[in-house]
Amino acid sequence: MTVETQSLPAGSLARPSFSSDLRALWAVAYREWLYVVRYPTWALSLLVWPVIFPLLYLLTARALSGADGSGLAQFQANTGVGDYVGYIVVGTTIWMWQNVVLWNVGFSLRGEQMRGTLESNWLMPTRRFTYLLGSSIPHLLTMMLFLAISAFEFAVLFGVRFEGSLWLAMLVVLVSIPSVYGLGFAFASLVITAREANAFVFLVRGLVMIFCGITYPVNLLPAWMQPIAAFLPQTYIIRAMRSAALSTAGLEAIVPDLQILLVFGLAWLVLGYGMFQWMERRARKSGAIGQY
């Protein structure tokens, strides 16, 4: 909602325009970026978690398949993939991506609410969704870094051979972004108004963990659970990423999944935006923006 200049108060230095909107978006992103760099605690976890988290599953898998790997034939029959390490790390990495986005995007607003700066931003004549969008851009960059570091560590430490195509893998990431972040926006809105919303992180996390087949093919799920899996975008992200990064099946193999992901992405972005608007209205009634 940009105002025309003639309705501005006399003497005001503000000159709202389309480019000033963009500059505001950039300013929010840059400010968040400064916070990311000035609280560098996340850097260590960026290096450590990609390796630690899948280990649990990898060791379980090794125990179950026998020291000589004789159980692997069954795995290959179930999944069509021989490299169970690659199979598992793709699943866990996508799971962690969504998980970190929920925390980062969801709690970037919450953190400001607690520090007291959220109200300052809400007082500005800048559109409030610009603000949410801007603060998630730096986290998008750190997550790209996270995915790259993960892939590198898997190749070096676990000997995963990424036989697929880097370009296709990047395409999958790109197409997944709207769903992953749309969920983040929806979540950010919940966190501001519902006090015990971190319970919601655990809920989403658990759902993705069980239903989306992070370490096993979805068709191993009991029949009643499979339709639920079909409604979670992560199911498709994981499947497409496995194909793109680990197999040589090429673009055709993942096109259907990508199409579904685009639809999901659109739906989640719209839902995320809608929930944000709803939260804003609600908070204006309850005063939640200024509370901590």
Next chain:
Amino acid sequence: MENWAIEAKDLVKKFPQRAPSNGNGAQTKKAPARWWPFRKREPKPLFTAVDGVSLQIERGEIFGLLGPNGAGKSTTIRMLCTLLEPTSGTAIINGFDITRQATQVRQSLGTLLAGERSIYWKLSGRENLEYFATLYHIPPAIAKKRVEELIERMELKERANELVEKYSTGMRQRIAISKALLARPPILLLDEPTLGLDPQAARNLRELILDLQKEGHTILLTTHYMEEADQLSDRIGIIDQGKIIALDTPEGLKRRIEQREIVRLEVAGWYEKMGEQVRQLPGIEDLTVRKVEGDDLWEVSVQSLNLRQSLPALVGLVNHNGSHLVNMNIQKPSLEDVFIHLTGKALRD
């Protein structure tokens, strides 16, 4: 129609009743953790924080909203600056309606809320101002000049590139005020601007506020220090329990209790019942009692219509039953006494 800077019409804000807080908004009782983030719907009783506030503030005026903790000062400011939607009533700021023209209202206002907590501590003072200037849609070249101008004016030049977390409270407050001034808004809303400042910093800030008025800003400020309201304001609204209970110039307010004389006593060994006895003395109008912390002493403020007549009896009464008078002085009425007269209680306790 008169062209007011701020015109509030019967503003009301009701909140769902919440657990008694310890003053800073934190809840004393923690709700049990739940696996599902939504609460069950229970009919919530409503609590009226602002109860029909109407104000008309002239351009160029400093208007002080004076009231005790929880009176509804911040809630009023939050409604005026569009952070909160009124339950009923409305306000016109600089000719714009707070509910229908929120963006224009925000363009017209410079708001100081929550003081030092309103800026980013991990950014430098300069970075903070540049950031907010961009969110105000000030073009980069103008913004740069304006930021330097404000840094200079607030005497922050040497420290402008240091992180705000290294600043003193007074310096943070100056950055927060600069943030409000960035776009040269015609109207300033300052919520407890001197809260938490040391006396020197508070004095400087009050001078700054008077300077800003000379430069043509309209200023609405809230405070619970009556000296501050008295010194700064052209007019004062006294607010208590969400209602404006008096509205006048500082002199006008004091004139209301002109015929009264104020005597302040320091009494050792005060007891509850003594209060009732004092009230029954002839000529005694109002009385407030405050315990001096860490001492067996009470400060008692008595308003009398005829001190000559009531003083001997008063002194006799407090020098009785083991309690005794330690100190006593007679004063001219202050705004504090106006408040006591209006509400029967002290502004600060």
